[in-house]
Amino acid sequence: MKKFNRYKFRLKRLFFTFRGRMLGTFLLLSICPLIFIFFFAIYSSEKALSISGNRINNILLDYVIFLHRENLTKQTEIINEKISSIKKQVHVVQAEAEDVFSNPLLPKDYHLSLQKEKEGYYWEDIKGDVSNVGMSSPLELTKDIKYKLLKSKLLEKEFIQIYNQEKSISRIYYMGTQSYWRIYPKENVKESREKGRYKPYYDFTTWPFYTLAASAKRNHEVWTKPSNEVDNMFTLSMPIFENKSDFKGVIGVDISVPKFLDKFLNFRFKEPSAYAILISSPDHKIIASQQKAQKDLRYFTTNVIQKLYDSEQPLFMKINHSEKIILVSTVKETNGKIVYVIPKKEIISSVKSSIENQLGTYIRTFTIQFICLLITIICILVAVTFMIWKHYSKPFNEVLQGISSISSEKFQVRIKDQRLEEFQLFTQSFNMMAKKIDDLITNYKLLNLYLEEKVSDRTTKLYIANETLKQTNDKLITMEKTRRAMFANIAHDLKTPITVVLGYIEAINDKMINSEQIDEYLHRIHKHLYSINNLVKGVYELNHVEMSEQVFHYQIVQANEFFMHVEDLLKHDSNIHVYVEEKLPSLKIDIKYLERAILNLVENSIKYSNSNTPIVINVSSDRTQIVVSVRDYGWGIPHEDLPYIFDRFYRVDRARNSSKAGNGLGLSIVKEIIYAHGGTIEVQSELEKGTEFVIKLPIYDNERVYVR
Incomplete structure (x- = not known):
């Protein structure tokens, strides 16, 4: 207790001393500006980070939208190419069908084996990987129908080829003018009847895929649903004309949506809740969607879909109580629409989280640094105050002692002219301090100028290096274009002779060429192979010469x-x-x-x-x-x-x-x-x-x- 009281007395005495007042004044003058600077820095940092965050959000949002639009365009192009490929193949079958029905040729070694079921419909029960025929119950099996079903056998080879080439095709068929048909793969009509997939009284000529194709112009295709009872399927159909004028029926292809749009439906977005949907034309219905779209589908009303269908620019809409970014692209072949739906908050949430974390880290770090700086300054001020008091109070004590001796009438004591000497020392110390400060400032300016020159020199070098990199990049781009052009030309120059040679060889193998002409065609094959060999040798030699190899x-x-x-x-x-x-x-x-x-x-x-x-x-x-x-x-x-x-x-x-x-x-x-x-x-x-x-x-x- 006595020790505590002793320290308390010393602290009170210290406050009423010169050194105590000096220490308190230094602390007050130093700490207040530091506290102001601390809060100002925190406020400025929060404001700067907030502005930067908003700018980054906008930039990131535009960039993500751009990337998704690029990907959407690629997806649309892929679907267009697949649809165009199927259209071309169906055109080939349609042309073959018109040729078949315009010529009197009949298939060899094939006979119709139609069997009539009790419901009145006919179908062909046949084994093997072949097509089969059938006819609805309201019809009578006339000679004309038998004749056309028999001739349709000539289309089977084309049916099989297209079906095997395009995995998304579910079936391909010829539909006659009176609801008789030939289909591949073969249909077990009896089994379909028992399972309810087929009804004997079906008149297929009244279905949209047939009626729209029948009213279409020659060589024009029609996209429809095969029937109202079939989901995840759409149909491409074309009319058939005998001698380009007499309508003979329809060629149809049923395409499976899950298989056809496999890549589209399985595409994964970076955003967890983003999804894609496909809208058909002209009925403006959603015919395909990713699994994540199920919870939002009920919000795609007729008005919303119409708005999406009429827009090609990005839209910002509120769907299912959440703001979404909508991107739309048109499938040119069918006029359908591919739609990307991306939650806006999932794009910018990562940036907001990053900025908040960065701001929190910055504040914590700055607070710790400020506290450490404040403690250090307080310690330094206390030490400096005591040193100043001890050093600069000594002359005053000596003067006071001298004055006190005179007051005590000790005249033997001589007071030295302490005041003049101390003031001279003060002046000299101040001048020395000023000179040192001036030297430091001068050295600082010279160092700053030297650093600026260094920075300018480095900036110039970086600019030169950047220009060199740009030139190198331009050269690489030019070389890549040249390489692509070279391979394109090689492919073009190789395509024709190789195609001709393969044609000749297939013709020889199929015995379409008389034995007397084989030598002539072998000479032609030799000529084209010699041309290919010259091209390859030329490219090889040119490559060696250009690569400066030791030739x-x-x-x-x-x-x-x-x-x-x-x-x-x-x-x-x-x-x-x-x-x-x-x-x-x-x-x-x-x-x-x-x-x-x-x-x-x-x-x-x-x-x-x-x-x-x-x-x-x-x-x-x-x-x-x-x-x-x-x-x-x-x-x-x-x-x-x-x-x-x-x-x-x-x-x-x-x-x-x-x-x-x-x-x-x-x-x-x-x-x-x-x-x-x-x-x-x-x-x-x-x-x-x-x-x-x-x-x-x-x-x-x-x-x-x-x-x-």
Whole structure:
């Protein structure tokens, strides 16, 4: 207790001392601004994060909508392509059906085996992976109906092929003008009758898929539901006409919605509650939806669906007490609509949560740092106050002691001029402090200027690096486009000969070609395979040359000897004239490839010139290079095609439409060979007057190669 009272007395005394007042003043002046700064920083941070959060929400919302619209467009394109594919196949069957009913041919080794049930309907009970026929009970089995059912057997092969190619097709059938039919896969009518799926009195010619197709124009398709009793199914039907005028029935295909829209129904959104639905046309009904859409389907009223159907822009609607973002895209083939429904709160909730967490973390961190800073400042102020009191109160104590001695009449005591000396020390200390502060500020400014220069220099370097990356990216994009174009051209040039060869081989295998003609067709196959081989060799060689692989074997040769050798190779053709200047300098070349380049130009001139047209090769030199000119008087090249003739697979329109074989690689190979030799190649041409290619090669002289 005594110890406590002693400390209490000391604290009271401290408050009424100089050092106590100094400590209290320093603490008050330091802590108040810090507290103000703390609350101001918290308020500014909350406001800045709130503004940034709103901006990020809007940006993220726009970006997510953009991504979903892109995906929606892709989904729509996929469905359009599948529908277009089925339409094309049905068109093929419809054309085959019209051909069948327009010709008197009947199927071989096939006889109708119709059996009549007690309800009056007919059907064909047949085994195997085949189609079968049937007829509703109100009809009489006439000779005409038997004849048409018999002829419809010729469609079975096309039915099977389409059914096997498209897994979403549930069945394909021919429906006659009086409710008789042929269907694949075969239908067990008796079993369907027992299970209630089929009723004997059904008149299929009154159903929408038949009536709409019957009233449609020739080669026009109709999309309908197969019947009011069938869910998850829709039908594509087309009319059949004999001799393009006499209606003979309908070709129909029932398509399973779950199989056809498998990818659409199983697509998973990033947002947990987002889903997709499909709206049909023209009845504007939801014909397919993902499982997550079930709880919201009752809110899609007729007015809501009509609003969705009439819009192609993103909509913001409140559905099932929640704000949703609605994206709509049109299936062009059927005019139906694919709709994405995405809860808005699930897009922005993650950003809000992140901002709130970030703000909470920031406040906690800032509070801890502020408290630590405050404690540190208080400790420093207490220590500094005691040091100041102890150091600066000593001269005053000495003065007071001297004054006190004089007051005590101790005149022997001499008071030193403490005041003047202390003030001088104060002045000197202050000046020293001011000088140090000035030095610190000067050094700070110099350091700041140095850092700014460094930042500017780094910024410039980063800008240069960024521009370099952009240029590199542009080059990569250009290379990718070139690669795609090359593969597209290769596919185009390979498609025709391969298709022809396969056709010939199938014709031979099917014995559609007489044995006397087999040699001729084998010769044609050989010709097309030779064309394919030339194309592959050309691409392979061009790739080697462009990739700068070690395919060139350079050697020093006498130019006159080389060009005389070329002249010997061409002397068999009297229309080719070679003129070589005497005493040409030496060349450092790959003999095989340079000879290939010149012969390619000559071959090109022969190919695109009329018979007996002269071709002139002129070889001359100047101080640093040898000039080789290949001049013909053939068809010529249009002016607008000249910049592109050295591109891969490029052929001018007249060359493409002519009977001359070629793949557009010859001049590309020539250009790469000449460039690999350090040379250049130029072309001049005029329609119907001819073309001149000019090659310039650097000469080799005294261990130096002169290059332009």
